Amino acid sequence: MRHGVALYLEKVNVDFDGFRALTDLSLYIDEGELRCIIGPNGAGKTTLMDVITGKTRPTSGTAFFGQHHDLSKMSTEEIAEAGIGRKFQKPTVFEAFSVLENLLLAAPKDKTVRKSLFGKLSGETQANIEASLEMTRLGEFRNKQAGLLSHGQKQWLEIGMLLMQKPHLILLDEPVAGMTDYETELTAELCLELKKNHTLIVVEHDMSFIDRISEKVTVLAAGQVLAEGTLASVQANSDVIEKYLGR
Numbered sequence: 460m461r462h463g464v465a466l467y468l469e470k471v472n473v474d475f476d477g478f479r480a481l482t483d484l485s486l487y488i489d490e491g492e493l494r495c496i497i498g499p500n501g502a503g504k505t506t507l508m509d510v511i512t513g514k515t516r517p518t519s520g521t522a523f524f525g526q527h528h529d530l531s532k533m534s535t536e537e538i539a540e541a542g543i544g545r546k547f548q549k550p551t552v553f554e555a556f557s558v559l560e561n562l563l564l565a566a567p568k569d570k571t572v573r574k575s576l577f578g579k580l581s582g583e584t585q586a587n588i589e590a591s592l593e594m595t596r597l598g599e600f601r602n603k604q605a606g607l608l609s610h611g612q613k614q615w616l617e618i619g620m621l622l623m624q625k626p627h628l629i630l631l632d633e634p635v636a637g638m639t640d641y642e643t644e645l646t647a648e649l650c651l652e653l654k655k656n657h658t659l660i661v662v663e664h665d666m667s668f669i670d671r672i673s674e675k676v677t678v679l680a681a682g683q684v685l686a687e688g689t690l691a692s693v694q695a696n697s698d699v700i701e702k703y704l705g706r
């Protein structure tokens with residue numbers, strides 16, 4: 460398999476009215492990587508995700524998705540269409556609709572799908588729905604109202620909804636917050652499964668979860684990369700201990 464760079468951020472700065480949330484931040488994510496981002500509150504993790512998804516524009520610096528997509532010049536919609544999908548911390552599933560309907564509502568909005576809401580699904584959409592259900596282990600709950608799912612299942616449904624867009628790069632913001640240990644373990648398995656066909660960036664505070672899924676970890680603090688490497692190596696880094704773990 461050929462490895463290229465999926466995401467290339469170089470010397471990105473973000474200023475909010477004089478407050479610098481990201482400072483000369485460089486981050487390179489390879490195709491097929493599962494990168495974990497950790498760091499104290501206010502480190503800039505959300506701002507980084509916002510830059511990648513176009514919600515926040517870098518004040519300066521370079522941000523590329525693959526070789527050709529200059530994220531600093533694209534709208535949030537264009538970035539999503541180019542293949543970056545983001546799951547926010549709080550699930551935003553449509554509670555009154557079934558699991559199946561939620562997946563259908565998340566499908567790319569072409570004429571076929573709109574028509575299919577009232578008629579027969581295209582073979583591709585159907586296959587996509589089945590793949591999402593299998594990946595998120597929600598197959599047996601397909602007709603259940605989303606509002607009645609457990610917290611963990613809602614999070615997985617939202618990941619399933621993301622998958623309907625067939626994203627290349629998936630950003631997960633604190634995917635196991637509020638989950639039971641069992642749900643956390645299933646989410647770890649889901650992430651490792653997703654990694655087979657996607658590039659992933661996971662922001663999390665739960666170290667045992669990170670330990671379960673991570674290869675390379677990036678530690679942010681005060682808007683800068685403090686350390687990068689295996690979880691064991693960053694945990695042993697004196698800067699990381701002082702500015703994050705030792706707090």
Ligand SMILES: Nc1ncnc2c1ncn2[C@@H]1O[C@H](COP(=O)(O)OP(=O)(O)OP(=O)(O)O)[C@@H](O)[C@H]1O
Nearest residue numbers: 475478479480498499500501502503504505506507
């Ligand atoms: N729109 C904004 N205007 C001004 N300051 C902001 C804005 N958004 C974020 N900040 C500041 O930028 C810094 C980085 O915030 P950010 O939310 O990216 O951190 P974080 O690492 O995601 O924190 P947490 O773990 O608490 O979610 C914080 O000091 C925050 O107060």
